[in-house]
Amino acid sequence: MNLLLLERSELSPSGEALLDDARARHLLDVLGVVPGQLVRVGLLDGPRGQAEVLHADEDTVRLRCAFDPAPPPRPRLDLVLALPRPKVLKRLWAPLAALGVRRVDLVNARRVERCYFDSHAIRPEICRPLLLEGLAQARDTWLPEVRVHRFFRKLVEDELGEGDGEKRLLADPIYPRSAIGALAALAPERRVVLAIGPEGGWDPFERDLLERHGFAGIGLGERTLRSDVAVIGLVAIVHETLRAG
Amino acid sequence: MNLLLLERSELSPSGEALLDDARARHLLDVLGVVPGQLVRVGLLDGPRGQAEVLHADEDTVRLRCAFDPAPPPRPRLDLVLALPRPKVLKRLWAPLAALGVRRVDLVNARRVERCYFDSHAIRPEICRPLLLEGLAQARDTWLPEVRVHRFFRKLVEDELGEGDGEKRLLADPIYPRSAIGALAALAPERRVVLAIGPEGGWDPFERDLLERHGFAGIGLGERTLRSDVAVIGLVAIVHETLRAG
Numbered sequence: 217m218n219l220l221l222l223e224r225s226e227l228s229p230s231g232e233a234l235l236d237d238a239r240a241r242h243l244l245d246v247l248g249v250v251p252g253q254l255v256r257v258g259l260l261d262g263p264r265g266q267a268e269v270l271h272a273d274e275d276t277v278r279l280r281c282a283f284d285p286a287p288p289p290r291p292r293l294d295l296v297l298a299l300p301r302p303k304v305l306k307r308l309w310a311p312l313a314a315l316g317v318r319r320v321d322l323v324n325a326r327r328v329e330r331c332y333f334d335s336h337a338i339r340p341e342i343c344r345p346l347l348l349e350g351l352a353q354a355r356d357t358w359l360p361e362v363r364v365h366r367f368f369r370k371l372v373e374d375e376l377g378e379g380d381g382e383k384r385l386l387a388d389p390i391y392p393r394s395a396i397g398a399l400a401a402l403a404p405e406r407r408v409v410l411a412i413g414p415e416g417g418w419d420p421f422e423r424d425l426l427e428r429h430g431f432a433g434i435g436l437g438e439r440t441l442r443s444d445v446a447v448i449g450l451v452a453i454v455h456e457t458l459r460a461g
Numbered sequence: 462m463n464l465l466l467l468e469r470s471e472l473s474p475s476g477e478a479l480l481d482d483a484r485a486r487h488l489l490d491v492l493g494v495v496p497g498q499l500v501r502v503g504l505l506d507g508p509r510g511q512a513e514v515l516h517a518d519e520d521t522v523r524l525r526c527a528f529d530p531a532p533p534p535r536p537r538l539d540l541v542l543a544l545p546r547p548k549v550l551k552r553l554w555a556p557l558a559a560l561g562v563r564r565v566d567l568v569n570a571r572r573v574e575r576c577y578f579d580s581h582a583i584r585p586e587i588c589r590p591l592l593l594e595g596l597a598q599a600r601d602t603w604l605p606e607v608r609v610h611r612f613f614r615k616l617v618e619d620e621l622g623e624g625d626g627e628k629r630l631l632a633d634p635i636y637p638r639s640a641i642g643a644l645a646a647l648a649p650e651r652r653v654v655l656a657i658g659p660e661g662g663w664d665p666f667e668r669d670l671l672e673r674h675g676f677a678g679i680g681l682g683e684r685t686l687r688s689d690v691a692v693i694g695l696v697a698i699v700h701e702t703l704r705a706g
Contacts, residue, residue: 218685311690354684394705396641436697437704439599440463445556445693452681452694453701459682460639 217242219258219355220267221348227259227281233267236276243269243277255279258357263287290358291316292407293454294382296371297447298325298414299364302335304444309343312360313350315451318407319361323371325422327414338364372425379409384431387412387450388423389440391433395450398434399457408454415443462487464503464600465512466593472504472526478512481521488514488522500524503602508532535603536561537652538699539627541616542692543570543659544609547580549689554588557605558595560696563652564606568616570667572659583609617670624654629676632657632695633668634685636678640695643679644702653699660688 226233243249249269257267265283299322312320322338336342347360365371383406385398399408411426436446471478488494494514502512510528544567545553557565567583581587592605610616628651630643644653656671681691
């Protein structure tokens with residue numbers, strides 16, 4: 217844990233917080249905090265800052281927090297992700313939050329098994345702690361927004377909007393172009409929406425609908441990658457291209 | 462399994478192979494092959510090709526193989542990797558082979574725990590099947606060469622050589638530069654050597670020694686990533702930059 221994340225409702229008006237859960241255990245058992253010590257804190261969806269340990273006993277830690285004037289920059293990337301196998305999705309939550317995504321739209325596609333929509337991996341009680349773990353790892357405070365869509369066409373036609381100000385990319389093995397070329401010299405105020413298909417790829421109808429809604433095709437070359445490796449690789453490449461400017 | 466990998470010693474002079482192991486089980490149980498059917502095959506460290514199923518019974522499959530005249534291009538990337546925790550290393554073998562590396566030099570560093578060198582994860586009987594799984598996934602035939610070095614300085618000073626014709630990169634969170642910029646317009650005949658430190662990074666002596674041996678510093682920005690995510694992200698970024706050319 218590189219950043220202790222707090223929610224606004226946990227703070228008193230004077231900026232104090234009393235912890236008695238896994239975060240307190242981590243402070244006590246792993247960091248061995250004592251009164252007077254400073255720890256890095258972050259307010260969920262808000263600024264980072266520092267907290268002084270006011271009191272620590274066997275089970276609880278009391279902190280007084282002081283936050284930066286402004287939150288860290290919000291990630292510029294939104295994902296549209298054909299719902300992966302539950303095992304893969306569980307493995308992806310923490311890395312996705314750590315790499316930084318603003319929103320994840322999980323969506324049905326022809327090559328997605330319907331039963332994946334009944335899985336625990338899309339439930340907030342499974343997904344939220346893993347996302348928080350990724351944020352704490354990366355020292356970010358912006359919790360990715362997660363939405364689940366059972367109808368691909370409705371998402372693309374009605375819910376994603378016109379995409380003004382966004383650069384829209386569609387990842388599929390059939391496209392030879394690299395995301396690095398597609399995003400070269402993107403204006404810093406523009407966000408990126410990246411649509412990643414299921415194992416086996418989007419079907420032709422899905423690619424066509426995405427293309428007609430402004431998504432430009434990109435790929436990762438000729439090697440077929442496991443879908444978690446492809447997702448992490450693609451998200452890392454997009455972020456690094458934006459950062460390299 | 463997207464490619465059935467065979468070793469040269471398994472082929473008869475006429476290009477036939479008799480399989481009775483996990484590959485036969487996969488052909489029989491997952492693909493349900495019948496005589497006459499064609500499957501994609503690859504010769505380890507050699508060309509890819511096609512094989513015709515000559516005979517299939519309950520436990521064995523006999524194939525007749527025809528290979529392409531030339532092997533696929535060998536990956537242009539070598540890794541120098543501070544020996545990761547065994548759990549992380551086991552998770553990395555298949556993705557590394559799938560993304561494509563020519564050689565992996567596992568090396569000691571100040572922030573590497575000595576006991577990692579006793580781990581199963583560096584033994585060929587653990588590492589090789591996972592590398593083969595990654596190759597089969599990515600349809601590659603070039604098995605990464607794995608070497609283990611207990612002495613960092615000896616590796617850098619005596620064994621890596623002068624690095625003529627190589628572009629050498631050193632990944633550490635302290636460097637702001639991106640691999641995308643560092644590799645822009647690299648000549649296609651040049652290989653890349655990427656040195657990735659342990660969790661917590663290289664220590665100053667190690668960075669200095671690498672820099673004096675021609676390694677240029679790069680990073681992934683301000684976010685701290687879990688080391689498996691950082692390795693997959695960095696390797697994907699290097700490959701994609703080379704591919705985007």
